[in-house]
Every structure is written in C-alpha cells, then in structure tokens.
Amino acid sequence: MSKAAEDLVLVINSGSSSIKYQLMDPESGMVAVSGAVERIGEDEGGIEQHADGETVRQRSTIADHQAGLRLVFDTLTAAGYDVVRGGVCAVGHRVVHGGEVFYRPTLIDDTVIAAIRELASLAPLHNPANLAGIESVCELLPGVPQVAVFDTAFFHSLPAAAKTYAIDAKIAAAYGIRKYGFHGTSHEYVSGRTAELLGRAPAELNQIIFHLGNGASAAAVRGGRPIDTTMGLTPLEGLVMGSRPGDLDPGIVPHLVRTAQLDIDQIDNLLNRDSGLKGLAGVNDFRELQRLIAGGDQAAELAYDVYVHRVRRYLGAYLIELGAVDAIVFTAGVGENNPQLRADVLAGLTRFGIDIDPAANTAKDRSARRISPADAPVAVLVVPTDEELAIARAARQVVAERP
The missing domain is CATH 3.30.420.40 (ATPase, nucleotide binding domain)
Structure with missing residues (x-):
C-alpha cells in the first residue's frame, strides 16, 4: 500500500x-x-x-x-x-x-x-x-x-408539514408513508461547501440546491438543515428525471389499471424506467437530448421545456418557503455541466436579485465557483458534488468514535 x-x-x-x-x-x-x-x-x-x-x-x-x-x-x-x-x-x-x-x-x-x-x-x-x-x-x-x-439521513428531521402526506394517518403510520427525501449525502456536502466558498457559517445561509443528474432533486436548506425537498417516499417524486416522471397526478395509476389493464409491475416499470426524458423524447441522457434539439426534434424540445418548467416551479416554491435566499446552487452531472440549462432556469429573475454572469456561466471551469455577478444579492454557484468523499469522511469518523 x-x-x-x-x-x-x-x-x-x-x-x-x-x-x-x-x-x-x-x-x-x-x-x-x-x-x-x-x-x-x-x-x-x-x-x-x-x-x-x-x-x-x-x-x-x-x-x-x-x-x-x-x-x-x-x-x-x-x-x-x-x-x-x-x-x-x-x-x-x-x-x-x-x-x-x-x-x-x-x-x-x-x-x-x-x-x-x-x-x-x-x-x-x-x-x-x-x-x-x-x-x-x-x-x-x-x-x-x-x-x-x-441517502435519506439528511432529510430525517424535515418539518412535519413538509414530510407529511395528506392521506389516512393510521395507514401512513402503519406503512411508514412519509416524505423521506434522497440525494441527502450530496445535498449535505454541497450545502457545506457552499458555505465555505461564501466564507460564511452554514447557520447564516438560506440555500436552494439543485442536484440535477439522471436522478434529480432539489432541497431548501435553512441554517444548514433542510426544510423541504422534492423526492418523497421514493425517488419518483419531484423533478423530471432521466427515466422517472417526478410529480404526477396519483389518479394516473388507477386510470392505467382500469383503461390500459396494466398490472402493478408494468406500472412500476413505466414510472421508473420509461418515463421522464426517456418517456417524452426517447433518450435519458441530457447530452443526447440536446443533440436532438439541435437537429430540430420537437419531442426533445418539449421534454426540455417540461424539465425546465418543473425546476423553475420548485425554485419559486422554495423562494417563498425560505422567505429569503442567499444562494442557489447547481450540482451533479447536468447541473455542473450544462450552462444553457442554468441560464434558462434562472432567466428573467433579476427583480428577485437572481442573475447570472454569462461569461462565468459558460467558462470552461470544472471547479466550484460563483457564476452570478459579484454584486448580485443572491449568489448563484456551481459546486461539484462529492458523495464518495462525504461517505469516506463519515465512515472514518464512525470508526474513530467506536468505544
């Protein structure tokens, strides 16, 4: 060694x-x-x-x-x-x-x-x-x-109003039905790195973090702790993903059972493997989606628009939920590497103190960095996630603290 x-x-x-x-x-x-x-x-x-x-x-x-x-x-x-x-x-x-x-x-x-x-x-x-x-x-x-x-640990203590589904409370309790959230290791790591980059204590910051990859989620983080997140009981809820739909009317499931005669396994496969970008455009890789858009593929254009619409909807919700936002952060494969998406998600929000410096946004730089103007009230950052490092540090700490 x-x-x-x-x-x-x-x-x-x-x-x-x-x-x-x-x-x-x-x-x-x-x-x-x-x-x-x-x-x-x-x-x-x-x-x-x-x-x-x-x-x-x-x-x-x-x-x-x-x-x-x-x-x-x-x-x-x-x-x-x-x-x-x-x-x-x-x-x-x-x-x-x-x-x-x-x-x-x-x-x-x-x-x-x-x-x-x-x-x-x-x-x-x-x-x-x-x-x-x-x-x-x-x-x-x-x-x-x-x-x-x-993955769920960071979101364990979500406020009751955020983690509770409005279904029969006895059924929810009996079967562990609540919002658990996922990508928690990434959100926790990125929120800490953001505080370091801004030179402030996590307790001082309100952050909205977008973990955008083949799986995608957002989190509203106040004072270093999450108050809401997009994924729920399972990783299906929330943002549009590579092959998962994110939010949808739950009535779609019984509708498909009754009208399309799909069984539970077929529906599970539809929602986990054949929805999202793949369901709309036939591809789940964001780079391939952009190649299709460049070639004039209308289905791909619609898939992109639906994706951006959903991200912006949660951005608006979390802006209100937090009350004031110090930082908006993009991470994971799509969030870190797609400047056009970042620009489209934050377009037209200058009145909310949210703006992007085009040169900083499109710079060929893979490091953690600020991409908003220095004088913008809300800092917009790209922060590469490192879940492996977070896991390694957690594992070593647990071993060090053993009796």
Missing part, C-alpha cells in the same frame, strides 16, 4: 448490476483508485479501474456481487493496494433508504443488515443491491469495519 492502513477508506456504491468504488484519503480528499464493475449477472461484464495515472480494463463474466467484489480486490491488489490484507481502516457503503430507523452513519452488524433488508419494500430497486454489496464485503473483509451512509 502507498499509504498507511489507517488513512484510507474504501467507498462502495453497489447497484443492481454494477459496483462503483473509490479508495481514498478522507482527510485530503485524494483518490488513490477509482473504478467500476459493470453488467453483473449478464453474459459479459467487466471492470475499469484508474490508479496512479493508469487505466486497466478487463472483460469477463461476473456471476454476482461477491464475484464482482473479488474482481475489485484482485484489481486493487494488482495496482499495489492489497485491501484484503489490511489496506483500509473502513469500508463506507452508500445505502439509499434508511426509513425512520437510520438517520446517521451507522456501523454495520447483523442487526443493521436485517433492518436494511426490512426497508427494501421502501426502495426495492436500491436497498437489495446495496445490501448485496454490504454482505459480500463483510464476507470478503471480515476484520474491516463497515459503515452504512444513508
């Missing part, structure tokens, strides 16, 4: 057919190794890893998550990072849904694993995959502390 064991954390994001990972120093943020295993359980999968300026690619059949993690550890060892023999102080796992149970980074044991499994009904597309990664790492690295960091 190039660094002492106590300095490095392995961050794992285990998806249904993929494992993304980073080996990093949580103090400095230095990433020693990053990589991904793709197409687990398919005829041909593989791994791509970046370490010390070199890229390794390997194609093979990967039967399951444990086989995928064995491949990760073998590839790390070949690069000089033998995590099996004590190369890390902790493994941090991204877990999507913590329900009411988990609202802070948590040291994983058998009881925690059982609780995450029980929460799978709230996130059937995510928690089982997260758990597959956790259980595999526990078997392969039995002596290394494992820490779960939950």
Whole structure:
C-alpha cells in the first residue's frame, strides 16, 4: 500500500448490476483508485479501474456481487493496494433508504443488515443491491469495519408539514408513508461547501440546491438543515428525471389499471424506467437530448421545456418557503455541466436579485465557483458534488468514535 492502513477508506456504491468504488484519503480528499464493475449477472461484464495515472480494463463474466467484489480486490491488489490484507481502516457503503430507523452513519452488524433488508419494500430497486454489496464485503473483509451512509439521513428531521402526506394517518403510520427525501449525502456536502466558498457559517445561509443528474432533486436548506425537498417516499417524486416522471397526478395509476389493464409491475416499470426524458423524447441522457434539439426534434424540445418548467416551479416554491435566499446552487452531472440549462432556469429573475454572469456561466471551469455577478444579492454557484468523499469522511469518523 502507498499509504498507511489507517488513512484510507474504501467507498462502495453497489447497484443492481454494477459496483462503483473509490479508495481514498478522507482527510485530503485524494483518490488513490477509482473504478467500476459493470453488467453483473449478464453474459459479459467487466471492470475499469484508474490508479496512479493508469487505466486497466478487463472483460469477463461476473456471476454476482461477491464475484464482482473479488474482481475489485484482485484489481486493487494488482495496482499495489492489497485491501484484503489490511489496506483500509473502513469500508463506507452508500445505502439509499434508511426509513425512520437510520438517520446517521451507522456501523454495520447483523442487526443493521436485517433492518436494511426490512426497508427494501421502501426502495426495492436500491436497498437489495446495496445490501448485496454490504454482505459480500463483510464476507470478503471480515476484520474491516463497515459503515452504512444513508441517502435519506439528511432529510430525517424535515418539518412535519413538509414530510407529511395528506392521506389516512393510521395507514401512513402503519406503512411508514412519509416524505423521506434522497440525494441527502450530496445535498449535505454541497450545502457545506457552499458555505465555505461564501466564507460564511452554514447557520447564516438560506440555500436552494439543485442536484440535477439522471436522478434529480432539489432541497431548501435553512441554517444548514433542510426544510423541504422534492423526492418523497421514493425517488419518483419531484423533478423530471432521466427515466422517472417526478410529480404526477396519483389518479394516473388507477386510470392505467382500469383503461390500459396494466398490472402493478408494468406500472412500476413505466414510472421508473420509461418515463421522464426517456418517456417524452426517447433518450435519458441530457447530452443526447440536446443533440436532438439541435437537429430540430420537437419531442426533445418539449421534454426540455417540461424539465425546465418543473425546476423553475420548485425554485419559486422554495423562494417563498425560505422567505429569503442567499444562494442557489447547481450540482451533479447536468447541473455542473450544462450552462444553457442554468441560464434558462434562472432567466428573467433579476427583480428577485437572481442573475447570472454569462461569461462565468459558460467558462470552461470544472471547479466550484460563483457564476452570478459579484454584486448580485443572491449568489448563484456551481459546486461539484462529492458523495464518495462525504461517505469516506463519515465512515472514518464512525470508526474513530467506536468505544
């Protein structure tokens, strides 16, 4: 190993057919190794890893998550990072849904694993995959502390008015129905970085954060704590996304059951995989959507307009909810890399103290930065998210605080 064991954390994001990972120093943020295993359980999968300026690619059949993690550890060892023999102080796992149970980074044991499994009904597309990664790492690295960091944790203490759905209260209580929110690790990290960039304490700031990627969410953050967010019981609610619709009339579901004879699995597939930009324009990649728009594709133009309309609607709602806003922040793949979208979302809002400097907005700069005029009352920023670093730091802190 190039660094002492106590300095490095392995961050794992285990998806249904993929494992993304980073080996990093949580103090400095230095990433020693990053990589991904793709197409687990398919005829041909593989791994791509970046370490010390070199890229390794390997194609093979990967039967399951444990086989995928064995491949990760073998590839790390070949690069000089033998995590099996004590190369890390902790493994941090991204877990999507913590329900009411988990609202802070948590040291994983058998009881925690059982609780995450029980929460799978709230996130059937995510928690089982997260758990597959956790259980595999526990078997392969039995002596290394494992820490779960939950996407929902940042939003655990939302005000009652924001987290409560207006349905039968007994049913809601019995089945854990409330707004949980997601992308919490990203929103928490970005809100903290924004305060650093502005040279102010988080407690002094009101922020609206737009995490815009294939999944998309917004959060209203007052004094460092969220007071509202767009995603709800599941990641389906809120903004338009790559393949998810965001807000829609719940009456659409029984309407489709009665008129189109769709069953619950077909509707679930429609809402999670065939809606959003993909449903409207046939593509879920924002870059491809823009290429279609440039070619005059009217469906793509409509999809873009619907996307912007929804973002602006929540911007207006959160402006009112917060009362006053110090910063509007864009993050994640689309938010960080699409200046036209940022300009369209904030167009015509000068009377609210919101403006963009066109040169700063379109500059080829990937760093965290302000893109509004220096004298604008509301700071508009682009702040790259780093969920892996947030998970690594949380994992190391949990391990350090163990009795």
